[in-house]
Amino acid sequence: MTDNQKTPIYLFSKTSHPDVIHVPVLNTLFLQPAINFDDYDAIVLTSKQAVTALEKISPKWREIPALSIASKTEEMVRSAGGRLLDRGNGYGDSLDDIIVRKYSSLRWLYPRPKVVASNFKERVKERGIVMDDVIVYETSCNQTCRDIELPDDAILIFTSPFTIECFLELYEFKASYQVVAIGTTTAKALPEEVKYLMPDTPNVDACVALAEQL
Secondary structure: OOHHHOOOEEEEOOOOOOOOEEEOOEEEEEOOOOOOHHHOOEEEEOOHHHHHHHHHHOHHHHHOOEEEOOHHHHHHHHHOOOOEEEEOOOOHHHHHHHHHHHOOOOEEEEEEEOOOOOOHHHHHHHOOOEEEEEEEEEEEEOHHHHHOOOOOOOEEEEOOHHHHHHHHHHOOOOOOOEEEEOOHHHHHOOOOOOOOEOOOOOOHHHHHHHHHOO
């Protein structure tokens, strides 16, 4: 295959990337629950969508220091004028460790989606952490993506378990596809027969770089 005939790379995610074809397989509905931000000492943010949701609820969230799951979420916190407390390595387990080891005395707010991929809140509460979770957005599959045709030689990047769930609702895996999963939680959501690769760092840039090597 020549440089002018590169294998097409499709990114299944909420947000796009300039070097690949974005399939906006997820729809996000932002909710506006009542939150008394004065009740909390810190916020744990496991997605960029959580930041967007808080912005729609009240600017008071910016006064509370935030623990971000990864660099992209940290960038959104900073650009919105929020305060950064700490940052994880992209995995939920890293947040568990940071909270328990360094900030166990704080009262935590966990703004989350309606459906979560892990039992993060239960894990930290079992270790004595005070944490309230509030549903601030919910995600559904974008049915209009059915119109996007995927060639047999496509490289597919998945950024969350829910992107895989929606892919399976709209498409089917072909043996000729090459698959990149952003991290272990996402990889576990793939059908057992689907082979995949995973980048060393769980972020979209690393996924794209890995896909471009295929």
